[in-house]
Amino acid sequence: MTVEDAEPRPAPGRTRGTLAELYAAQYLPMVRLGYLLTGSTAVAEDLVQDSFVQLQRNWAGVREPTAYLRRSVVNACNTHHRRVGRERERFPGLVRDTVVAEDTDTLDALAALPHRQRAALVLRYYEDRTDAEIAEVLGCRPATVRSLVHRGLATLRKVIT
Amino acid sequence: MTDDRTEQRLRRALQNAAREVDAPMGTLPEGTLEPTPVRRRPRVPVPVALALALLLVAGSVALIAARDDSSTSVSIGAAGEPITADDTDIQLTMDVNATDDQIAGVRDFADASPEIAAYTYLTWQELLVEVRARLACAPGVADVTAQDGPSVFRFRVATVDDDQALERALVALPGVAEVTARFDGMTSVATATATPSGTAVVPTMPPTVVPGTGGATPTTLAPEPATTTPPTTLPEPATTTPPTTTVPPQEPPSTAPPSKEIPFVAPAPAQCTAPPSSDVVPRPMQTPAATLPPAGDPPADPAAAEQAIREMWAYTHDGSLPLEDRFRDHLEDADELLPLMKSIGQDGAVKSANILGIQFLSPTRAALLSQNVFQGGSLDVVQLQYVVLIDGQWKWTRETQC
Numbered sequence: 256m257t258v259e260d261a262e263p264r265p266a267p268g269r270t271r272g273t274l275a276e277l278y279a280a281q282y283l284p285m286v287r288l289g290y291l292l293t294g295s296t297a298v299a300e301d302l303v304q305d306s307f308v309q310l311q312r313n314w315a316g317v318r319e320p321t322a323y324l325r326r327s328v329v330n331a332c333n334t335h336h337r338r339v340g341r342e343r344e345r346f347p348g349l350v351r352d353t354v355v356a357e358d359t360d361t362l363d364a365l366a367a368l369p370h371r372q373r374a375a376l377v378l379r380y381y382e383d384r385t386d387a388e389i390a391e392v393l394g395c396r397p398a399t400v401r402s403l404v405h406r407g408l409a410t411l412r413k414v415i416t
Numbered sequence: 417m418t419d420d421r422t423e424q425r426l427r428r429a430l431q432n433a434a435r436e437v438d439a440p441m442g443t444l445p446e447g448t449l450e451p452t453p454v455r456r457r458p459r460v461p462v463p464v465a466l467a468l469a470l471l472l473v474a475g476s477v478a479l480i481a482a483r484d485d486s487s488t489s490v491s492i493g494a495a496g497e498p499i500t501a502d503d504t505d506i507q508l509t510m511d512v513n514a515t516d517d518q519i520a521g522v523r524d525f526a527d528a529s530p531e532i533a534a535y536t537y538l539t540w541q542e543l544l545v546e547v548r549a550r551l552a553c554a555p556g557v558a559d560v561t562a563q564d565g566p567s568v569f570r571f572r573v574a575t576v577d578d579d580q581a582l583e584r585a586l587v588a589l590p591g592v593a594e595v596t597a598r599f600d601g602m603t604s605v606a607t608a609t610a611t612p613s614g615t616a617v618v619p620t621m622p623p624t625v626v627p628g629t630g631g632a633t634p635t636t637l638a639p640e641p642a643t644t645t646p647p648t649t650l651p652e653p654a655t656t657t658p659p660t661t662t663v664p665p666q667e668p669p670s671t672a673p674p675s676k677e678i679p680f681v682a683p684a685p686a687q688c689t690a691p692p693s694s695d696v697v698p699r700p701m702q703t704p705a706a707t708l709p710p711a712g713d714p715p716a717d718p719a720a721a722e723q724a725i726r727e728m729w730a731y732t733h734d735g736s737l738p739l740e741d742r743f744r745d746h747l748e749d750a751d752e753l754l755p756l757m758k759s760i761g762q763d764g765a766v767k768s769a770n771i772l773g774i775q776f777l778s779p780t781r782a783a784l785l786s787q788n789v790f791q792g793g794s795l796d797v798v799q800l801q802y803v804v805l806i807d808g809q810w811k812w813t814r815e816t817q818c
Contacts, residue, residue, distance in 0.1 A: 287434040296437050312744050313751040315807065321752070326629055361429040369579070380423065382432040412422045 277320050282307075285328050291377045292332035293365050297365055302331040326392045328376050336370045364414040365407075372407035379404055498681040499536040499570040501546070504598070506571040508586055511593040511608070514567065518591025522569055525589055527675050531582050533574040534676045539567050542680045549682070566593060567745050683811035708775040708800070715779040721810075725782060725803055728810045729771060748804060748814045761808050770797075781813075 272280075282303065288353045306327040310320060335347030365373055371393065378384040378392060379400075386397035393400065492529070501507075509521060526532045574584070579597055587595040587606040595606045615776070716719040732742045739757060744750055772785040787798045801816040 281436070287437045290437045291430055291434060299437070316749060316751040361425055362433055365426070365429075371579075376426065377430060379426040381434060407423055408426075411426060415422065415425065 272320075274307075274314060274320075277310075278307060281321060281324060285324060286352070288325070288377065288382065289332055290329050291365075291381055292370070292374055293335055294362070298335060300337060301330075303328055306331055309329065326394070329378075332374070333370050353404065356385050360415050361411070364411050367414075368407050368410060372403045372410070375400055376407045376411075377401035429473070443529065498678050499534065499572050501570070503574040504570040506583070506598070508569040508571065509594040509596075510569075510594055512566045512589050514591035514593075518568065518589070521674070522586075522589055522592065525675065526569070526571065526677075529582070529585075531573055532676060533572050534673065534678050535569055535571045536678045536680050537569050538680050543568060545682050551813045567698045614734045708773050708785050709777060711775050712777040712781075713779055714776040715805075717766070718776060721776070721782070721805075725774055725784065726771060728803070729784065729786070731769070732812065743812070745809060746811050748806065748811050750811075753814065777802075782810075 285303045285306065286296065286299045289302050290296050293299055293302070306324055307329055310317065310324055313323075314320070365376060368376070374393060375389055378389045386390070386400045389400045390397045393403075441792050508522065509524070520626075523535075523537070526535045532604055573579075581596045583595050583606050586592060587608050594608065597606070726747050732746050740754060743757065747753055770787045772787055774785075775783045777783055781802065783803050784801050784803060785799070786801070802813040803810045803816075804813050805811075
């Protein structure tokens, strides 16, 4: 089975691309988003794969597949952080994020933020999303997004300046 | 608005880091891009009930521990509206055998935690009252009874920078079975791992005597024998009286933080919308069991269709499977309703269930009457629900779940 074979269930009355087209167009952007939220390419790839599988299962009822996918990836990263947090408690030192990049100070500081602040900053400064769009992904109000971004930036300023 | 230096640096770091990721696009797992097949798994005999889904969506599923009605709490200066299932940031479910000391320990933690703004505690009886109110107008629900279950705390948090830490702290408290946190649309469930039900747990906080108990009334932890209460008997409305309004004769020490507890307030009786042919009085819960509607045109192969419905019913009631797996392909508008069900974070535990009858209303729609017993025989629900055939798969209808 390859991507080209994709034939998701049709959505009557809706015009949109196929799942295969979405996969081709959004796989790498979503992996990059997942990487910025988890610090691991391997983890991001797994989470994005899972998100596509979940999207396929709900394909017939999803109105905006890309938005659904983005939210799914962010939620999966959130779940990943929670799981890693618990594993860190049980096996301290064995689990760590693997952020390897040019500006490690900034990314390390970003990785240390609470996941919602991190997600808000990544969606704002990597994906250039508006408050309303970020609120849609995070499932909160735009005012909450502004608060998350403000608090996240405030923490970053203390750490990296 | 222009970026300041930190924002510019962050933006640049993110772009650079993302460019380093060049993951080759692989293929999805085998079969992923094919239409989802109809599941035909072996079914577990008689597990979960459908009312449960109703209860899940209603946000009130957790049924509760046998907590002595005489136990009281202090309500001093706790302000604000009662915390309902819909505006709860964190719901904490106690172990079904949690002791009064353990419940008091959670109260102490909440009162002392700056991250918790307010909370409401519900005994199982109070939660049942709420469930009854929510289900009073639900189609097909003829009766709801309960004999025991876990109690729950509902927390409304103040500003929380690290909700995971708060969630971990709560789930680590003695007597806590599960903590469901819901922040900004993200939901997580933490389950206590090292506290087997009924096991004595050494409290991490000094034992607290709940004001008002005075030790005069021993706390009964064991549920009432099932034989002593007819399964159709509901607790008297008297249990709806908030037990938290009594100010104890002795004031707590001045060093103790003021309680943030908001007493439970029983919901007002539901004003059901009268169906065209019935009166306007809300249907009492003790009405005779619902009956199946008149039959319509059956599908081409009624026996096969009924078998498929029964298999779907059993699969969605299989408590050993994750909720999402059970309902993802068996629920109308699953992408919209499933997150709601998951957000409740409770799946209850159906002890037994029986399909009382299936009636085809059309080739693609059927009514299903079932009787379900939850939580160790504590909750008994007779329900009339509907299923619909979509893309070759029988699914619970939206109206059934809502």
